Amino acid sequence: MEGKIIVVTSGKGGVGKTTATSSIGAALALEGKRVAIVDMDIGLRNLDVVMGLENRIVFNIVDVVQGRCKIDQAAIRDRRIDNLFLIPASQSDNKDVLTTSGVERVCNDLRKKFDYVLMDSPAGIEKGFQNSIVGANEALVVCTPDVSAVRDADRVIGLLYARSLEPRLIVNRIEPSRVERGEMLSHEDVMEVLSIELAGLVPMDEKVLISSNTGTPLVLQNESKAGQAFRRIAKRLNGETDVPIEIPTHKTSMWNKISKTFGLK
Amino acid sequence: MLQGLLKRFTGQKNSKEEAKKRLQFSLIYDKLEVNDTTLTDLQNDIVDVISKYFEIDRDSLELKVKRDDDVSALVFNTPILHVKRKQA
Numbered sequence: 001m002e003g004k005i006i007v008v009t010s011g012k013g014g015v016g017k018t019t020a021t022s023s024i025g026a027a028l029a030l031e032g033k034r035v036a037i038v039d040m041d042i043g044l045r046n047l048d049v050v051m052g053l054e055n056r057i058v059f060n061i062v063d064v065v066q067g068r069c070k071i072d073q074a075a076i077r078d079r080r081i082d083n084l085f086l087i088p089a090s091q092s093d094n095k096d097v098l099t100t101s102g103v104e105r106v107c108n109d110l111r112k113k114f115d116y117v118l119m120d121s122p123a124g125i126e127k128g129f130q131n132s133i134v135g136a137n138e139a140l141v142v143c144t145p146d147v148s149a150v151r152d153a154d155r156v157i158g159l160l161y162a163r164s165l166e167p168r169l170i171v172n173r174i175e176p177s178r179v180e181r182g183e184m185l186s187h188e189d190v191m192e193v194l195s196i197e198l199a200g201l202v203p204m205d206e207k208v209l210i211s212s213n214t215g216t217p218l219v220l221q222n223e224s225k226a227g228q229a230f231r232r233i234a235k236r237l238n239g240e241t242d243v244p245i246e247i248p249t250h251k252t253s254m255w256n257k258i259s260k261t262f263g264l265k
Numbered sequence: 266m267l268q269g270l271l272k273r274f275t276g277q278k279n280s281k282e283e284a285k286k287r288l289q290f291s292l293i294y295d296k297l298e299v300n301d302t303t304l305t306d307l308q309n310d311i312v313d314v315i316s317k318y319f320e321i322d323r324d325s326l327e328l329k330v331k332r333d334d335d336v337s338a339l340v341f342n343t344p345i346l347h348v349k350r351k352q353a
Contacts, residue, residue: 151295
């Protein structure tokens with residue numbers, strides 16, 4: 001059976017695409033699937049350093065597409081998680097070096113070798129984005145609860161629909177206390193504005209920065225709320241539809257409960 | 266709770282409500298910012314449909330996106346020359 005290619009995209013940069021891609025990829029591998037994560041941000045690669053694999057790069061995705069090496073030569077095996085592979089971006093090439101048809105051809109080969117292939121799209125909606133979605137079977141849109149991220153997500157969702165992809169949404173960096181105070185859009189607000197299906201909700205988590213500092217997988221940290229949220233997203237992607245979407249909460253103080261009862265929040 | 270009380274008395278709204286409202290409007294406007302080809306395609310489609318029922322002057326019709334403060338409208342203006350008889 002052929003694998004699935006899932007593109008992770010956002011329009012806006014800095015909303016957590018790379019964290020989401022590496023975490024969901026690692027989590028799918030922990031579910032026992034053979035997973036490749038492809039960094040499509042040519043010229044500005046980051047997945048390798050976030051995943052702690054930067055010292056092991058020999059070939060990259062540009063080499064694969066241009067026929068200079070085989071997929072197996074470019075795919076770096078993660079030694080901590082079985083069946084997890086990274087195909088890094090090239091750091092020296094121009095961002096427009098890949099052709100859409102070349103990427104599409106490689107995507108067809110990748111589907112034969114892996115159960116899941118996650119494409120980490122660059123920010124923006126230009127050629128790099130188009131190359132990331134060309135072979136995709138599914139799409140995940142990451143956004144944070146702020147006006148600029150939501151607006152960009154809407155634009156990207158429109159472009160994905162135009163390619164017959166039905167994207168699902170990940171709302172990242174939710175701060176439950178601020179949502180409760182009415183300072184931050186809730187996931188319901190975001191969903192209402194964007195009107196698409198939800199893939200999962202991820203809380204703001206200090207562990208994300210720490211795990212990228214050391215290049216260790218977030219999903220291996222049981223105490224990381226974001227890591228656990230990504231694990232649940234991966235389970236649902238992998239067909240465990242009975243895993244519920246958990247809404248991030250914070251411990252509510254007595255005063256908050258009382259004032260909420262009286263409609264003061 | 267004090268914050269809540271204060272907000273209630275000063276009539277201050279939650280900033281997220283404002284964010285949501287602004288987003289909803291801007292997304293609609295973003296989509297109305299259609300390019301020329303889309304507008305031409307739309308115009309041709311509309312003309313085809315109307316032409317089934319009326320004979321219209323193709324040269325003097327116009328299609329515009331009209332914007333007011335809080336509503337947007339598509340305005341299609343065409344003189345009707347004849348009503349076509351439907352053939353049984």
